[in-house]
Amino acid sequence: MVGWFKILKLIPLLFLPIAFYLFHNQSYFYSIVSIEQKCPCSFDSIASCQASRNPKRTLMYIIWGKGGYCSEMNQLLLAFAYSVWSKRHFIIDARQWNYGNFSHYFHVPSMNYFPYSNRTYLGKNNNENELIDHAQTTRTGNILNRFWIASLKVQSLEKIRYVTHYLWKSLTNETLKFIEEHRIKRLPKTYIGIHVRKGDKLIKEAREIPLMEYITLIEAMVKRKKKIRHIFVASDDHTVIGQLRRLRPRWHFVGIDRRKHRKTDTTGHYQKNFDQLSEKDKIFETRLFMTEMQMLIDAKYVLCGMSSNVCRFIQLLRHQNPATLISLDYKWRST
Incomplete structure (x- = not known):
């Protein structure tokens, strides 16, 4: 009887390593809770x-x-x-x-x-x-x-x-292969991702977010996390990354150069122009866009504006804690 009592006393100690792991891996804990407790099935x-x-x-x-x-x-x-x-x-x-x-x-x-x-x-x-x-x-x-x-x-x-x-x-094997071939490699795991929306979104639906608002927020993050110096830039306007480099020349901004691939506008996405492309060009550009999204999914932190459907979709795609994505305008909404 005494032997069984000692064994029972040891059981709580077995859960300490699990608790320690979950405490230091909150995004993992978040995904498990959302799947197993808050959703109707597996x-x-x-x-x-x-x-x-x-x-x-x-x-x-x-x-x-x-x-x-x-x-x-x-x-x-x-x-x-x-x-x-x-x-x-x-x-x-x-x-x-x-x-x-x-x-x-x-x-x-x-x-x-x-x-x-x-x-x-x-x-x-x-x-x-x-x-x-x-x-x-x-x-x-x-x-x-x-x-x-x-x-x-x-x-x-x-x-x-x-x-x-x-x-x-x-995702299809063709799309996965495309993303792997076109994504930017050799970035540290702690890079920041930012999405800057231009083009037809700014005509009626949303305000333009000044680049200095991104810079100010990144500076605040860098003060807390001094190792974060690499920033991946996703934008429908290829001039954005040059503007950011001029604002902060010591920072390491990287992005996929869409000028090498795009068959339509490179200074902002205009849906009517995209819709006139051939099916082949549409598929290529869409997969290139999905590559940028995968880069944002993998980023340690993401800065964007929830006025854009892209930002809301990225929040859904990420497995990290929702707090690791910061909106510079609205809060997340379902659609």
Whole structure:
């Protein structure tokens, strides 16, 4: 009896190494909590649910075909999170997508178009939607407003992050190879990533964030973390990195030189110009953009503006604690 008592006293000591590891790896702890406690099911159950060839209940998201990449992806992921919450098989109708075939970027064979004749648009409340076996939604008109109301229960960073990680893990081999070939290598693990949005976003939707606001914030971070001196710059305007180098010539700014690759504007993204490219050029530029996003995912810290869909999408893609991404304007929102 005394022997068993001694063994029981030792059990709490076995948990000390685990507690120590989690304390010093908060982003790991955050991802485990968000997956296992705050979400309705596991990655495996999502995969098995989506693999069904004859789903009894479905939700189809119809891609609009005129929006930007991250704008459409943020809406699509909200629909995906809603489908998991409502226990539906998720389907994507990407026939109108202005970025090409969905399978060019993601290897998700179950997400194809199913032409159910009795498909109905989502209603305003979940009691009504529960009666719909084969529902659909999109991002235009009052349909978007109805979808927004119906999906209120999944409009959280944790739940949408959950399905975003699942989708990003399904990148095609061609896309993964492209990202590996074009990403910037030999950067320390503690580099800072910044995203600077220019182009058509600034015409009506958002204010331009002065580069000195990025500089001021980085200086404050450098004072606390003196080893952080490498900054990866992602921007749709190739002149931004030169401006930053002139502002702080001693800092090490790096970025992917889009002038070597782009077939359209290099001083800001204009969606109408992109939409006129050939499919081949669209796929190349989209994968180049996804390479920049992967660089931001891997950064120790990210500075950007949540007025941009890119910043909101990057927050979803990252596995690190949300506090490691800092917005220079708005707070994160689901779409």
